[in-house]
Amino acid sequence: xxxxxxxxxxxxxxxxxxxxxxxxxxxxxxxxxxxxxxxxxxxxxxxxxxxxxxxxxxxxxxxxxxxxxxxxxxxxxxxxxxxxxxxxxxxxxxxxxxxxxxxxxxxxxxxxxxxxxxxxxxxxxxxxxxxxxxxxxxxxxxxxxxxxxxxxxxxxxxxxxxxxxxxxxxxxxxxxxxxxxxxxxxxxxxxxxxxxxxxxxxxxxxxxxxxxxxxxxxxxxxxxxxxxxxxxxxxxxxxxxxxxxxxxxxxxxxxxxxxxxxxxx
Amino acid sequence: xxxxxxxxxxxxxxxxxxxxxxxxxxxxxxxxxxxxxxxxxxxxxxxxxxxxxxxxxxxxxxxxxxxxxxxxxxxxxxxxxxxxxxxxxxxxxxxxxxxxxxxxxxxxxxxxxxxxxxxxxxxxxxxxxxxxxxxxxxxxxxxxxxxxxxxxxxxxxxxxxxxxxxxxxxxxxxxx
Numbered sequence: 144x145x146x147x148x149x150x151x152x153x154x155x156x157x158x159x160x161x162x163x164x165x166x167x168x169x170x171x172x173x174x175x176x177x178x179x180x181x182x183x184x185x186x187x188x189x190x191x192x193x194x195x196x197x198x199x200x201x202x203x204x205x206x207x208x209x210x211x212x213x214x215x216x217x218x219x220x221x222x223x224x225x226x227x228x229x230x231x232x233x234x235x236x237x238x239x240x241x242x243x244x245x246x247x248x249x250x251x252x253x254x255x256x257x258x259x260x261x262x263x264x265x266x267x268x269x270x271x272x273x274x275x276x277x278x279x280x281x282x283x284x285x286x287x288x289x290x291x292x293x294x295x296x297x298x299x300x301x302x303x304x305x306x307x308x309x310x311x312x313x314x315x316x317x318x319x320x321x322x323x324x325x326x327x328x329x330x331x332x333x334x335x336x337x338x339x340x341x342x343x344x345x346x347x348x349x350x351x352x353x354x355x356x357x358x359x360x361x362x363x364x365x366x367x368x369x370x371x372x373x374x375x376x377x378x379x380x381x382x383x384x385x386x387x388x389x390x391x392x393x394x395x396x397x398x399x400x401x402x403x404x405x406x407x408x
Numbered sequence: 409x410x411x412x413x414x415x416x417x418x419x420x421x422x423x424x425x426x427x428x429x430x431x432x433x434x435x436x437x438x439x440x441x442x443x444x445x446x447x448x449x450x451x452x453x454x455x456x457x458x459x460x461x462x463x464x465x466x467x468x469x470x471x472x473x474x475x476x477x478x479x480x481x482x483x484x485x486x487x488x489x490x491x492x493x494x495x496x497x498x499x500x501x502x503x504x505x506x507x508x509x510x511x512x513x514x515x516x517x518x519x520x521x522x523x524x525x526x527x528x529x530x531x532x533x534x535x536x537x538x539x540x541x542x543x544x545x546x547x548x549x550x551x552x553x554x555x556x557x558x559x560x561x562x563x564x565x566x567x568x569x570x571x572x573x574x575x576x577x578x579x580x581x582x583x584x
Contacts (some may be wrong), residue, residue, distance in 0.1 A: 153572030160546045161478040162553045169473045189477050191579045192436075192547060197441030198528040199512045199548075201448050204455055208430055211459050215423055 150184050159188050159391055172281045296320045300380055302402035308332055312399045315380045324373040341389045345379040379403040415476050419466045426463055427433045443509040443548045444488035458484045466507030485550035509548045510540050527582040
């Protein structure tokens with residue numbers, strides 16, 4: 144291609160005007176990119192035309208840029224803020240999520256604390272109920288005892304301390320009508336572990352001991368009043384310390400207390 | 409000189425690049441618009457719309473199709489011609505009608521650049537009638553080569569060569 148001829152053909156002026164068809168324009172663009180002198184020529188034509196049309200402007204419209212800029216701002220404030228807004232939505236979402244979890248955490252802690260408190264209160268209430276029940280039982284027992292003591296059919300047999308425990312003391316309240324013996328063991332020492340007190344009904348002539356029962360759960364019983372069946376014609380009562388479960392015959396070495404029944408009036 | 413870097417920046421949404429391009433092209437484009445609509449206020453409105461389009465549609469400019477100046481030129485001429493066809497413009501009392509850029513230039517008291525002003529004034533003074541018509545249609549009105557040839561009853565090739573001569577004269581005078 145003869146570049147000089149190409150330039151002088153006048154096609155470049157039409158190219159700058161935009162008077163060529165699209166295909167022709169694309170062709171010129173291609174040539175322009177390959178040939179610097181064509182590019183230079185196009186730029187010179189363009190500058191001359193710009194000067195010509197600039198001269199046709201009534202004034203320099205530079206002041207207009209401010210209002211155009213504000214409209215670019217509008218465009219941006221539509222374009223960017225949507226981005227920003229999505230960001231905010233995301234931020235708010237995450238923040239809400241975080242808050243929710245923090246809130247849930249505290250609620251859970253609160254809940255756990257409340258549950259602990261409730262359980263503690265329940266335990267206390269149960270304890271109190273137990274105490275009330277115990278007190279009622281005790282009162283019941285005391286009332287029963289009182290009734291027994293007031294009964295005219297009761298014989299009171301004091302049992303005095305013997306060799307192994309001179310300080311020991313016990314009382315048998317014997318209801319001969321109902322064949323019941325109430326043993327007050329309040330003044331008996333605690334039996335060593337693995338041992339138990341055994342109560343004996345005694346015939347004196349000849350000396351025949353008959354077991355009437357064990358003072359089981361001695362430690363646990365607050366009143367230390369034990370009710371035993373006694374259908375014997377007892378002349379005396381004795382309490383010995385025996386291995387757990389009791390013995391067939393009393394171990395007289397371990398006879399703690401002993402007392403005889405006063406002759407019936 | 410075409411600012412390829414600036415155009416790329418513009419296409420990336422750089423507002424400073426846009427402002428620089430506005431400085432480079434706004435006055436010449438304003439001249440084109442004003443030559444068509446002959447009303448400063450309307451020309452300003454159109455200029456605004458044109459540059460907003462430049463901003464919003466920057467990505468549609470492709471240097472394979474032509475010059476950036478030509479691209480804006482097309483937007484400006486189309487917007488101005490749309491205005492001429494609009495009801496508002498038809499209803500408007502037109503007191504001063506300039507037939508072409510020469511009338512505008514002759515009536516103008518404004519020249520942004522003194523050196524260019526002298527050249528352009530000299531140019532207008534010696535401008536041949538055929539050049540006046542060619543430049544008016546091709547540059548200011550946006551006629552195609554073919555349309556111009558038909559309008560002026562001139563062979564296609566003659567439009568090209570005669571116009572070349574007209575522009576060469578302008579360049580000569582501006583270079584003085």
